[in-house]
Amino acid sequence: KSASTASVVSTTCPYCGVGCGIDVHIANDKQLTELKGSSDHPANFGRLCVKGSKLLETNSPSGRLLSPMIGAKKASWEDAIAQVATKFNQLIAKHGSDSVAFYVSGQLLTEDYYVANKLMKGYIGSANIDTNSRLCMSSAVAAYKRAFGADAVPCCYEDLEQAELLILVGSNAAWTHPVLFQRIERAKKLNPDMQVVTIDPRRTATSELADMHLAIKPGTDVVLFNGLLAYLDNHDAVNTDYITANTQGFEQVINSCKPWTLSQVAQQCDISELELHSFYRLFAKTDKVVTAYCMGVNQSTSGSDKANSIINSHLATGKIGREGCGPFSLTGQPNAMGGREVGGLANMLACHMDIENPEHRQTVQTYWQSPTIANKAGLKAVDLFDNINNGKVKAVWIMATNPMVSMPNRQKIAEALTKCELVVVSDCVAKNDTLDYAHIAFPASCWSEKDGTVTNSERRISRQRGLLPAAGKAKHDWQIICDVAKAMGFENGFDFNSANEIFAEYAGLTKADNQGSRGLDLSGLCNMTETQYNRLKPVQWPVNKQYPDGTKRLFTDGKFYTQSGKAQFVLTDFAAPEQLTNTDFPFVLNSGRVRDQWHTMTRTGKTSELSAHTNRPYLAIHAIDAQRLALKNDDLVSLSAAHFNNKQNRVLLPIVIDNNQRQGEVFAPIHWSASNASSANISALYTDANDKISGQPELKHAAVKLQKV
Ligand code: SF4
Incomplete structure (x- = not known):
């Protein structure tokens, strides 16, 4: 009889973008017996919310997809992979590379995302890879790129605690980022002078902590923040030194905001002038301000402008790049950030390089030694399913996401998947609304089995470590993608044996031709041995010679990633939501x-x-x-x-x-x-309806009618 063994492995929670560290006790290499928040993980310092603390209860083998499926029949990996590869090759040969697409997920690990992006953009030669993160934070990405020249989150979680004024816009953090909210609660308790303002049409659990709650009319955030800019300017509360030294475009933006008077803003936002004035005065007089925003800002036809109107207010006052300051988008998913880092969005290349930029394309193709490289943006989520519906995209591979439930316009998604010549779904569950449409299903490893890295809302890369071997015939997503790539004839670029090998290649690409113009620099994490990768401590990028231990906050030197090195003010005109109410749908x-x-x-x-x-x-x-x-x-x-x-x-x-x-x-x-x-x-x-710049769907504002049944 063999002696029993016990070990503790540190990993991360697979749910929200807080990215909490978790220590899991494992008995005899096969039984997960206990779980605790990692006391040394800088995201949570031992805390967990109820979802994270129940991970072991939800990790049961019941309901798992354990074998490849072709139709309703179990199949071998060889047959399932061969069928997918053959069909993809046939369609590409006949209809071109844009006739196929991947729709992936912020639940994938960075290494999974990296190889999926590499296969689609560097080998198939299309940029038709988009992600459910499109529904989550693509407007925040677009806004950062417009203002800072890169998708670079300026803040860290400590800033939320150090702020003297914390503004939460369109965020019910108490429920959606619970551990972060616990940190905010504690900070406010320790510093009762800290002011919290919530801006949300609904009064939520988060508003309970707030000193002020502005229940604005949905969709009027741009008015609120453009009015704030006008107020700051009128009250000599802008930081002209900062504006002159570090930004461009202020004059044009302030001129467009000036017509917004307090009474006009109050009327448009449907709040009292008194509460509006209190909020503006608070922002103007407080030195350290963080504005954290989430889906209430992003999921809108004007989500990018909403985020830029927030960023404009911080640039105008120099409340950025220092402790307790900055505009801070909170990501919904555990690895939405990691996905966008490696190019998981259809309009990005990899490592924050641009598809439209020929030099960036050359850099990526040379590094990958790939036969081709996508030279134009691919289809964003809504357009992707439109193009499946109209027959231009004939095969789609959906990974770790359930668009039948999460995408808008369910009926159209159902029609599209019904018409599509080949629907492939990789998932760890055996049944969901999307799997019903799969011609071929690949069993993927789940949270407790996956091994790789994720990046949380504060740019912190953490290891998610495999605790158990993959159940049944399940494989890691990166393995399935590499197998399909090789079966398609792409032997060379996908010969990875471990997540570490993929991470090493990714980290190397972040430094290729990077003269500091791209913030995403992992040169300090290149060439890690397997042991170093396994022991990797949570670290915030950039990690390089200058910042070997990572970087808490960006733009501390007032330099941005734009060509001029200056942050850009962005014109943000108010636009009403697209799905407006009327007498029939009130x-x-x-x-x-x-x-x-x-x-x-x-x-x-x-x-x-x-x-x-x-x-x-x-x-x-x-x-x-x-x-x-x-x-x-x-x-x-x-x-x-x-x-x-x-x-x-x-x-x-x-x-x-x-x-x-x-x-x-x-x-x-x-x-x-x-x-x-x-x-x-x-x-x-x-x-x-979606944002014209980011493509993010408007999932907070439909016009409906109610009838008693
Ligand atoms: Fe998991 Fe988010 Fe809860 Fe942390 S706050 S335990 S990451 S769900």
């Missing part, structure tokens, strides 16, 4: 998360303990609206949206009367779908 539908569920519930839905907080989908409505429609708690209502006045797009939900809603607005959680609660898939009510 309610604004807002959407978001509940505290203890994650995405489409394929994992968090596995344990009843996480359902205890909110055990069913619902529609929150203000009491006055409910009274007007003669609705009471638990009444079932049918929701239909302005652009989908047909049965398929109706959603049935029970009413919850909740005066934290503004009148005329309703809120429903995003998690439920046909798989777990028929007719409760709220994204079915949102149209394809």
Whole structure:
């Protein structure tokens, strides 16, 4: 009888962008017995939220996809890989490289993302690889690029604690970034002078901590922040030295903002002039200000402009690049950042290089020694599914995401996947709404098995370590991608034996022809041995000669990644949401998360303990609206949206009367779908409306009507 063994492995939580470190106790190399927050991980210092603390309960083998599937039949890896490779090659030969696409996920590890991007952009020769991160933070990316010249998050989590004024815009951090919120709560307790302002049409759990809550009319954020810029200028609260030394474009932007008076802003945002003035005065007089923003800003047809209007306010006051200051986008997913670093978005190359830039293309192709390189942006998520629908994209490989539930316009996604000649899905679960459309399904390893790195909201790269061998016949996503690449005939670029080999190649690419013009520099992490990679401590990029231990915050020297080295003010004109209410569809539908569920519930839905907080989908409505429609708690209502006045797009939900809603607005959680609660898939009510710059869909503002069932 062999002696029992025990070990503790440090890894990261696979849910939100906080990126908490977790220590897992393993018995006999096969049983996960206990889990705790890592006390030395700089994201959480031992804390975990309820989702993270229940990871072991949701890690059961039940419901796993354990074998490759061709149709409804189990298949060998060889057959499944061969069929995918052959079909991809045939379609590319006949219709060109843009006839195929990948739709990937912020749940993939950086190494998975890297090889998927390499295969599509460097070997297939198309940029048709987009990600569900498009739905999450692409507007924040676009805004950073426009202002700073690179997708570079200026702040770190400590800034949230060091701020004297913390503004949370479109963020219910108490539920969506719980550990970060715990850190903010503690900071406020230690420093009662710290002011917290929440800006959100709904009063949420996050607003409970706030000294001021501005329940602005949905979609009016640009007005609020353009008005702030005008106020700052009128009250000599701009930092002219900083503007002159470190920025460009202020004059044009301030001239466009000047017409916004307090009363006009208050009227447009539908808040009182008094509370607006208090907020503006607070911003003007406070030295250390962080504005953290999330989906309420990003998921909008003007998400990029909203984010830039926030950034403009920080540039105008020099509240950036120092402790407790800066505009700070919070990412939703654990590795949305890692994905965008290696080029997981259709409009980016790799390592923050630009597809449109011939020198960047040359750098990447030379480094990869690849046969080709994509020379134009690929299809962003909404356009991608449009092009599957119109037959231009004939094969799609979906990895670690469930677009049937998460994308807007469910009906169109269903039509597209039905028409598509080849739908391949890689996932760790055996059943979800998207897998129903798969011709071929690849079993992927899950959280406790995957090995690689992720990057959290503060640019911190952490190791996610494999705790157990992959279940059944499951393989890591990077292995599946490399197998398909090799079967397509691309032997040379995909001969990786470990995640470390992929990371080493990626880190090397970040330094190729990088004269400091791209912030993403991992030259200090190149050439790690397997042991060094395994022992890698969480570290914030850039990591290079100048910053061997990583970099807490960016732009401390006032230098940006633009050609001039100066930050750019960006003109941000107010534009109303696209899905507007009218007499037939009088309610604004807002959407978001509940505290203890994650995405489409394929994992968090596995344990009843996480359902205890909110055990069913619902529609929150203000009491006055409910009274007007003669609705009471638990009444079932049918929701239909302005652009989908047909049965398929109706959603049935029970009413919850909740005066934290503004009148005329309703809120429903995003998690439920046909798989777990028929007719409760709220994204079915949102149209394809998306931000013209970022392509991020408007998932917070649909026009709906309610009918009692
Ligand atoms: Fe996981 Fe986010 Fe909770 Fe941390 S805050 S334990 S990363 S879900």
